[in-house]
Amino acid sequence: MTRGPGRPPGPSDTRETILAAARERFADVGFDKASIRSIAQQAGVDPALVHHYFGTKHELFIEVVALPVDPAVVLAPLRDAPLDALGEAIVRTLVGIWDSPAGVGALAAFRAVVAGGDESLLRTFLLEVALKGVRDRVDQEVGDGDMRIALVASQMVGVLLTRKMLKLEPVASMSVDELAARVGPTVQRYLTG
Known part of the structure; x- marks a missing residue:
């Protein structure tokens, strides 16, 4: 049986994988030099998924450092x-x-x-x-x-x-x-x- 397009069934850890990659990129190269594309590449996902889960790079950074405010x-x-x-x-x-x-x-x-x-x-x-x-x-x-x-x-x-x-x-x-x-x-x- 072949699977159709889209996300595989079952729980996904994509969000956490992206967060871990972003945490590492921000720590390694800083906010300005880390790009959504480089974070996505490190996480092994399409950049569109980073935007899907977090919006902008700024919003992703807020999530990475667990800030309760913008x-x-x-x-x-x-x-x-x-x-x-x-x-x-x-x-x-x-x-x-x-x-x-x-x-x-x-x-x-x-x-x-x-x-x-x-x-x-x-x-x-x-x-x-x-x-x-x-x-x-x-x-x-x-x-x-x-x-x-x-x-x-x-x-x-x-x-x-x-x-x-x-x-x-x-x-x-x-x-x-x-x-x-x-x-x-x-x-x-x-x-x-």
């Missing part, structure tokens, strides 16, 4: 903030996410990295998704945007560690606005100083 939506304040107020906007936005129910996933990813997990996906998310638009705005001399964003990331990772894991007071209980007012100027100096 970064494009929650990071909109960073795109809209004036350059001279960007430091406070970054602190307010990121701490606001960490303090929300959506922050549980970010904290879990951070804990996994601290415990010796694969840091490449978190690095890719920070540098190529969350802060990429900021990097482009602060790249005053060729290549210094990368340095500026690395300094911002170091500051924000420190705030995350202090506030959420070590729970050091008074940082752990400061309001988002107070934390933004106190840490924002340092972040601003990294961005434009």
